[in-house]
Each structure stands twice: as structure tokens, then as C-alpha cells.
Amino acid sequence: MNGQVNGSILMRHEVGLHARPSVKLTKLAKSFRSRIDLGLSPDGPWIDAKSIVKVMAAKAPRNTVLHFRAEGEDAGAAVEALVGLVERDFDDGD
Amino acid sequence: MNANVGIVIVSHSPDVARGTADMVRQMVGDEVPLAWCGGNPDGGLGTSVPDIMDAIGRAWSEAGVAVLVDLGGAETNSEMAIEMLDDERRGRVVLCNAPIVEGAVMAATEASAGSTLDEVRRTAEELKPA
Numbered sequence: 001m002n003g004q005v006n007g008s009i010l011m012r013h014e015v016g017l018h019a020r021p022s023v024k025l026t027k028l029a030k031s032f033r034s035r036i037d038l039g040l041s042p043d044g045p046w047i048d049a050k051s052i053v054k055v056m057a058a059k060a061p062r063n064t065v066l067h068f069r070a071e072g073e074d075a076g077a078a079v080e081a082l083v084g085l086v087e088r089d090f091d092d093g094d
Numbered sequence: 095m096n097a098n099v100g101i102v103i104v105s106h107s108p109d110v111a112r113g114t115a116d117m118v119r120q121m122v123g124d125e126v127p128l129a130w131c132g133g134n135p136d137g138g139l140g141t142s143v144p145d146i147m148d149a150i151g152r153a154w155s156e157a158g159v160a161v162l163v164d165l166g167g168a169e170t171n172s173e174m175a176i177e178m179l180d181d182e183r184r185g186r187v188v189l190c191n192a193p194i195v196e197g198a199v200m201a202a203t204e205a206s207a208g209s210t211l212d213e214v215r216r217t218a219e220e221l222k223p224a
Contacts, residue, residue: 019121019199020121023121023122023199023203026203027122027123027203027206027207030206030207031207050207051217051220052199052200052203052204052217053200053217053220053221
């Protein structure tokens with residue numbers, strides 16, 4: 001089972017993909033074995049979602065649609081978890 | 095025990111070192127061993143070899159320790175502190191050539207995923223001013 005799984009989600013977080021959201025996203029991505037890419041458009045360019053430096057450098061602003069592309073044994077769970085994190089606004093309200 | 099790489103923050107200013115450690119704790123979490131040191135005994139600016147060695151001990155992990163420093167003396171004293179460690183530990187401590195605050199957050203994020211010491215150092219050093 002090594003199919004590619006895709007998912008996308010509108011990011012509403014106030015400050016966009018800044019430091020704290022980037023750290024949360026990267027940490028979550030790293031908890032999966034699959035290769036996971038993040039794109040700011042459906043056609044890429046794609047960056048490694050497990051690279052904190054690259055994710056932060058993407059500087060995605062609020063109201064960007066984030067696209068995830070994962071490949072590997074836990075690709076489905078990975079995309080679901082990442083989309084969920086963005087949907088929950090990076091759990092920032094706590 | 096914690097198998098993640100530890101992070102040590104060495105600044106001339108205890109306020110900078112403590113504040114950087116706070117950022118790591120709040121942004122990354124507490125799954126990474128973390129210690130800081132800075133300042134001299136009179137409350138002024140400075141770094142000391144024994145304090146750095148002590149901080150490395152507090153953040154010790156079998157996976158190694160990555161050290162983030164600010165300016166000049168922080169770097170040379172950290173090099174000296176690493177030199178003075180036991181043979182067994184010396185090879186598992188690296189100085190990162192990265193900005194102290196940003197580098198510490200990047201290094202800790204990488205370390206929190208269980209990455210190797212070399213991966214942690216590379217992630218910290220990958221950061222370039224935009």
C-alpha cells in the first residue's frame with residue numbers, strides 16, 4: 001500500500017503559517033513515516049512538510065489553501081491528521 | 095529516559111538565554127532536554143566554561159547535545175567546555191553555527207522528532223536570513 005494521498009484545507013489562522021503553527025505542523029508531519037509534501041497550490045511547488053526551516057520559509061499567509069501530498073504506508077492517516085490540525089486552527093485557542 | 099537530542103543555550107545575557115529557553119518550551123514543548131546558561135556571578139554579561147559544562151550535563155541525552163551560542167566568547171567558551179568533557183561525551187556535543195533564538199527553536203523542533211544529532215545541527219544551520 002504505497003499510494004499517494006492528497007488533501008487540502010483553507011487556513012484561517014490569524015497570522016498564517018508563522019512560527020508556532022509551523023512548528024506544530026512540522027512536528028505532526030514528523031510523527032508519520034510517509035513522505036509528506038506541502039504545497040501552496042494544487043500543482044506545487046512542493047516542500048518537505050517535515051522540514052521546519054522550509055515550512056516556515058514558505059510564509060503562507062492567512063486564507064491560503066494548504067495542499068498536502070503524502071506517500072507511504074500511513075499516508076492516509078497523515079493527510080487526515082494534518083488537515084485536521086489546520087482545520088482546528090492549530091489548536092491555538094487553548 | 096529521553097532519547098531525544100538535548101539543546102543547550104549559551105548567551106552572554108541570562109535574560110536572552112532564559113527567554114530563548116522559554117520560546118523553545120512554549121513553541122516546541124518539553125520532550126527535548128533543555129538547559130541554558132549566561133551571565134557572570136556579579137550579575138553582568140558573560141559566559142563561563144564551568145557553567146556551560148554544567149548546562150550540557152543538565153541537558154544530557156545519550157543521543158547527544160546541540161549547543162546554540164550568541165557572540166564571540168560564548169562560542170570560544172563553549173568550544174572549551176566541549177573539549178573538557180569526558181572522552182565518552184565529547185564526541186556527542188556539537189556547536190551549531192546558527193542564530194541563537196531561531197536556531198534553538200529549529201534545532202528543538204528537529205530534536206523533538208527523535209532525529210539524530212547531525213540532523214538537528216543541519217536543521218539549525220539550514221536556516222538562513224530571508
